[in-house]
Amino acid sequence: EAGVTQFPSHSVIEKGQTVTLRCDPISGHDNLYWYRRVMGKEIKFLLHFVKESKQDESGMPNNRFLAERTGGTYSTLKVQPAELEDSGVYFCASGAGGRFNEQFFGPGTRLTVL
């Protein structure tokens, strides 16, 4: 069974440009999460989807970040316009949900904003 996949693995963009990250969860997992680690700090939660609905987006830093999960399958996270402080590693995770909701992480996308 395939794990969580993310694309691209690396992205280098100029400040002010737009970048879109993609996450494909484990098949059958209704719960999808985005996290990020910036400046060597701890990994922090961004938002949580249940199927196509945003369950919790309390971790989204500002309105330059837009996440979608059309059809309840893969998800995209768009950063527009990107700022220097957005550099870091963006992780996606998925889980089956319920009381015992183990989360499985993708390999991450390393974003560098110059």
Add this chain to the structure above:
Amino acid sequence: GIQVEQSPPDLILQEGANSTLRCNFSDSVNNLQWFHQNPWGQLINLFYIPSGTKQNGRLSATTVATERYSLLYISSSQTTDSGVYFCAVERWANNLFFGTGTRLTVIP
């Protein structure tokens, strides 16, 4: 949010040695996971352990939820064990709160 503290922050071991990593958390939790971030940056699931003890090969973990801590034991360490170990806890909202990690270096 909940505070998650891991200790030690850094650990250097000789190959073959044993170690214990600790994770303290500030409030009651529903779930707890241990991860290993390998040199390529991937987060590998080690244990899903909201309470009790589990073992997987040379690794084992114990969570004492009532006392708000978890321990990860690594026995007979190997160079491939090197990397950062993260503890993460979940409360009511399904999202995980991560500690700052323990960076383990195993020397041949």
